[in-house]
Amino acid sequence: MSALADFQNSIYLRGLGDVLPALPTDTTRLEGLAEGVLSARAFGYVAGAAGSEATARANRAAFDKWRIVPRMLRDVADRDLSVDVLGTAMPSPILLAPVGVQSIFHPDGELAVARAAAATGLTMVLSTAASYSMEDVASAGGDGSRWYQLYWPKDRDLAVSFLERAKAAGYTTLVVTLDTFTLAWRPRDLDRAYLPFLRGIGVANYFSDPVFQRAVGGPVTAANRDAALLHWVATFGDPSLTWDDLAFLREHWDGPIALKGIQHPDDARRAVHAGMDGVIVSNHGGRQVDGAIASLDALPGVAEAVGGQATVLFDSGIRTGADVVKALALGARAVLVGRPYVYGLALGGEAGVQHVLRCVQADLELTMALSGVSRPDQLSPENLAIT
Ligand SMILES: Cc1cc2nc3c(=O)[nH]c(=O)nc-3n(C[C@H](O)[C@H](O)[C@H](O)COP(=O)(O)O)c2cc1C
Numbered sequence: 001m002s003a004l005a006d007f008q009n010s011i012y013l014r015g016l017g018d019v020l021p022a023l024p025t026d027t028t029r030l031e032g033l034a035e036g037v038l039s040a041r042a043f044g045y046v047a048g049a050a051g052s053e054a055t056a057r058a059n060r061a062a063f064d065k066w067r068i069v070p071r072m073l074r075d076v077a078d079r080d081l082s083v084d085v086l087g088t089a090m091p092s093p094i095l096l097a098p099v100g101v102q103s104i105f106h107p108d109g110e111l112a113v114a115r116a117a118a119a120t121g122l123t124m125v126l127s128t129a130a131s132y133s134m135e136d137v138a139s140a141g142g143d144g145s146r147w148y149q150l151y152w153p154k155d156r157d158l159a160v161s162f163l164e165r166a167k168a169a170g171y172t173t174l175v176v177t178l179d180t181f182t183l184a185w186r187p188r189d190l191d192r193a194y195l196p197f198l199r200g201i202g203v204a205n206y207f208s209d210p211v212f213q214r215a216v217g218g219p220v221t222a223a224n225r226d227a228a229l230l231h232w233v234a235t236f237g238d239p240s241l242t243w244d245d246l247a248f249l250r251e252h253w254d255g256p257i258a259l260k261g262i263q264h265p266d267d268a269r270r271a272v273h274a275g276m277d278g279v280i281v282s283n284h285g286g287r288q289v290d291g292a293i294a295s296l297d298a299l300p301g302v303a304e305a306v307g308g309q310a311t312v313l314f315d316s317g318i319r320t321g322a323d324v325v326k327a328l329a330l331g332a333r334a335v336l337v338g339r340p341y342v343y344g345l346a347l348g349g350e351a352g353v354q355h356v357l358r359c360v361q362a363d364l365e366l367t368m369a370l371s372g373v374s375r376p377d378q379l380s381p382e383n384l385a386i387t
């Protein structure tokens with residue numbers, strides 16, 4: 001047994017004193033509970049997806065098609081889930097996906113998530129669209145490991161400023177999200193005419209930035225706030241970017257870079273050719289292209305195309321330990337958990353996020369061990385059957 005699965009014992013032991021877990025241990029139940037504590041707008045924002053939400057459903061259905069085939073008598077007494085991912089040591093192959101505007105889910109938002117990540121030793125990927133500045137989130141995370149996710153703005157000087165600030169604040173790896181240079185058609189948000197940014201939420205990194213401030217005539221006050229929000233809309237994304245532009249990132253970031261939103265094997269090959277260190281197979285949780293391929297269905301082709309030349313990460317649909325097993329078996333080195341920890345944040349702040357992370361990790365370790373696997377790198381498609 002390892003420290004991760006000790007969480008299971010600690011739950012049963014506390015039960016001897018009649019103390020039950022504050023939140024359910026089935027992480028698929030959190031969405032329903034979060035609906036009860038969030039405003040309709042905030043819940044719609046996190047649970048919603050693009051269009052008819054067909055891709056969001058497909059993401060989950062793809063996990064259901066695959067089944068784990070447990071193997072027996074394999075000596076799983078010594079288990080070690082730790083991995084090194086792009087130079088960062090992790091206790092298990094799980095990261096916290098970049099999620100913007102977290103203060104709409106809990107007043108402490110990204111600060112609470114950074115503390116929970118640090119407490120569990122897992123790596124938080126901080127969004128450019130955070131509701132607290134990257135410096136404040138770094139302070140909250142203390143010695144914890146942190147990566148920075150760039151929304152590449154039109155203003156190149158602003159992009160450079162974000163990268164310099166991230167580096168100075170101790171973010172070690174850069175994640176560049178390519179699939180969201182503009183928000184998709186999202187009916188739940190459209191029907192409520194709800195966009196947090198226009199209400200000044202999720203813009204902390206912009207408003208605190210010297211380059212951004214220069215562009216709006218100085219620090220953002222009541223006097224230039226509307227102009228600043230309009231400038232945010234104008235500069236947020238750059239639809240004109242091409243593969244050639246990646247050289248600019250390499251020039252301004254000397255750590256590892258991973259491209260997020262890769263679904264096609266040819267794009268994965270281009271990422272390798274452009275000197276990228278990693279790709280994140282993701283369809284943004286079905287929030288961008290409705291009708292797009294399920295992210296898990298895209299994973300094997302991307303993993304094959306990359307062929308060990310870059311690190312392959314995965315997200316979109318991870319809810320349980322078994323889901324992590326399936327993504328690792330199909331070629332991911334690690335996975336990013338998105339909505340589940342946001343539901344934990346909504347339900348219990350930092351403690352809620354810690355609960356979700358500990359549940360998924362313990363579930364992962366137990367599921368692996370009971371399937372005859374003691375280390376993540378032992379997983380391969382041979383551990384799965386398609387139904
Ligand atoms: C409310 C919300 C906000 C998000 N914000 C960002 C973001 O700022 N940057 C980013 O790269 N991805 C963002 N994502 C996408 C996640 O990083 C991740 O790809 C997605 O949540 C995975 O799907 P899942 O949550 O269904 O597992 C967001 C997702 C949600 C649900």
Ligand SMILES: O=C(O)C(=O)c1ccccc1
Pocket residue numbers: 099100101129180183202284287
């Ligand atoms: O809502 C999202 O999915 C998202 O990625 C996003 C985009 C812009 C700002 C904040 C979050």
